[in-house]
Amino acid sequence: MKEILIIGNGISGMMCAIRCAESGMKVKLIAPGPSEQSQSVMAAGGINAVTERHEEGDSVQCHIEDTLKGGAYLAGSNAVSGLCSDAKEVIHYLERIGTVFSVDEHDHPLLRAFGGQTYKRTHYCGSSTGKHIVSALVMEVRRFEAAGLITRILRHHFYSALINDSRCYGALLYDEDARVLVPVYSDALVMASGGQNSLFGKTTGSSRCDGYAAGRLFMQGAALKNLEFIQFHPTTLETPQKRMLISEAVRGEGGRLFYLDGDQKVFFMEDKYGPKGNLMTRDLISREIMATGKDVFLDISFMDKKLIDSRLPEVRDICAKYSGIDISKKPIPVAPSVHYFMGGLAVHKDHATNIPGLYAVGECASIYHGANRLGGNSLLSAMYSGKVAAESISGENAGRESADFESYILSEQKKFKKMLEADSPFAAMHIRDLLAGTMREHMSIVRSADSLSKGMEDVRYYLSVADRIHYDSSVSAYTNYSLNGILTLALASLTCAEARRESRGAHYRSDYPTSLEEFRAATIITYNEGNMKVTFDRENAYED
C-alpha cells in the first residue's frame, strides 16, 4: 500500500488526502493546527464552474478563455482547460459530500459574478464559501480517519524534504511538542502549504502562510515559477492586528474612492476613467491609489443605512468591530495590500514538480493563474489540484526504492540541536519585520530596476545576518529555522521581478510599462549552491 505524506491541511491538502484514501493509499496529513485554522476558511467569495445550470451563452470554453485572459496569457492552456473542464465535477462532488451552498427554492446553487467573468458562474456559500468547503471536507476526511486510511498529525512543521539523487523520499518534520526533528518516509510528498504572506508581514491572509516550505525546497533543487506575480487587493483597512479586506461589493454598490486636497474631495478614479472609474480592475486601482501619494478613502456613507445593512453587512461589521467606523456615516480609509500569490513551486499539469516524488497543490503551486488570478478560481484550483495530484500519484508505479538518509538526518539534527543550544537575545521576528518593510517598499505594486536592486541588497544583508543569529529560545524553533528559507524565497521573488523587464498582469514596472511579446512566457528560477538562475519557459516545458 502506497504511503503519502501531505504537508498542509487546508482545502487542497484535504482534497488530495481524500482522493488518495479513496484509491486505497495511506495518508499522513501534517499541519501545525486543525483544518479549521487554515487560510482556506478565509476565502469568502466563491468557486467558479460552468455546470448544467449555467447562464445562457456560457460554456466551459468561455471559462477557459476568461481564465487565460485574466492571467494575461501566461498560464498554459492545457492546464487551464483541465481545470475548467473538471469544475462541474468539483461542484457536484462538493454537493454530494454535503457542502452548504447558497441555493434557490429548488435546492440548486445560486450563482454570482466576479470581475473578469463574462457570465455568472461563481457558486457560493453566503459570505464564507471557503469555510463551508472546509467544514464539508473535514467531515469527509473524518470518514477516512475512522477507516484508518488518513492520519492527521498536528503540531508538526515541515523542515526539509528527504532528497537523494534528485528523487524525493519523504520529509524531515519538526515535532513542536517533543522539540525534535523526525524523518517520515513516503512514496510521495505533497506540499499544500499555502501562499507566501509573511514575506510582506501583515496581509489579508493567515499569519501561518509564510512561504518557508517553497523557499527551503527551492534551496533543495525544486524550481519556482512566476514569483513576481503577486495580486494586491486595492481596498484593505489597516488595523493593529492585520489588514482587513474590504470587499469589492462596496464599489459594486456605488462606493467612491477619493482623497482630500485641503477640504476638497478628489474622486481620482472617476476624474480619470469616468463614471465607472471605481469599478476598474484590482491592479489598476491599486496603482492609481499608490500614485496619489495621499491617504485614500472609500465612501459609501451616502447610501441608505437600510441598504447598507442588507447588502454590505460584513463590511459594516468589519469596519465597526476593528476600526470603530460606522460606514453609514464615515468613509473607510483604504490602502492596497498583498492578497494572493500566483507564483510558487513550478508544477506540470499532473502537479509533479521537477523532483520525482515531490508534488505541490493549492496556492503554493503555480500553474493556473498566469500573471493574475480571477476571483472564484482559487478555491477551484485548490480543489482540482488536490484531485489531480492524487490521481497522478495513484497512477505511478508502486515500489519505493530505498535510499540512505542516515548521515543527512544526523547532520541536520546536529545543526538543529546546536541552534537550540545557542542562545541569542535577537528575535528572529525582527528580521521578518525588516524583510516585510523591504518587500513592501521594493516589491510593491509599482517596481523599477533601481528599487528592486535596493531590495535585493537589503535581503542579501538579512541573509548574512540570519546566518549569524542562532536562536531566540522564547519563540518556536520553527520561527528561527524558517528564517533562511523565507529570506531566500524573498530574494528569488525580487530576482524574478528584476528579470521580467515588462509589465504584465499583476507585475508593473515603471521603467518598462508595456507588455512585450518576448516575455510572454512563465518565469522559472532555480538555485544551485547559492546561485539563482532565471529562465523563461518559452517552450512551455511545464505545460505537460
Added chain:
Amino acid sequence: MKIRILRQKFPDSEPYWESFNYDGTREISVAGMMDELNFGDDIINDLGEKTDRIGWENSCLQGMCGACAMVINEIPALACETFLKNLKGDEVILRPLRKFPVIHDLIVDRSVIHETLKSTNVYIGEYNPKEKEDHEHQYTVANCLKCGLCLEVCPNYTNGKSFYGAVYANDCYLVKARNKEKSKDIRSSYAEHFGNTCSKALSCMDVCPMHIPTLSSMGKMNRR
C-alpha cells in the same frame, strides 16, 4: 494598564502568573495588544525583568478560525475579537482555556474535540436530506470554528470522556439534516454523548463567536 497572564513553560511544568504594563491605545484587540508586547526589542515584565515572549496561537486574526480562544477577564472569548476599550477596569487577566491540557502559556491541546467526533463517526457521507428545510440553520451550524469556547463555559463538560458538549451536538445535527440514512445512528450517539446529560444552562450560546443557536439544533435533534 496591567496585563496579568497565567503562564506555563511546558505541558508538565508548574503554571505561574506574570504581569506586564501596557501603555498603548485601548482601541486594540487583546490579540493586537499581545503582538505589541511580544515584538519589542525585548519583552519586559512589570518588575522590569526581561522575560520569555508570550505563547499564544493565531491564524486568521479576524474571528474566522478560533485559534486564539482563551479566557479574558474570566470570560471565554477570542483574543482577536475582544477589544481593550470594552473591558472594565485597568487590569486584563488572561489565562488558557481550563478544560484542555496546556501545551505552553495560552496554547492548549483541543484535539479531544476532533477525537470525539471521529470516534463516533460524525460525518455526512452522502448528501441525502429527508426534507429541504432549515437551510439557514445548517449554514450557521457549518460555521462552527471548533474553538472550544462552548466547552470551556459548559457546566456539564469536564474532559470529553463521556459528555461531548455543544460542538458535538451541532455537528450531529448537521449530519442528521443532510443525510437521512444516518439519522438513527447519529441520534443515538447524540443522546449518549449530549442529549441525556445536557442541563440546558445554554451558556454555550452566550460565548459562541459564530452565534450558533445550539438550542435550535437540540430541538431539531429531538424531532423524529
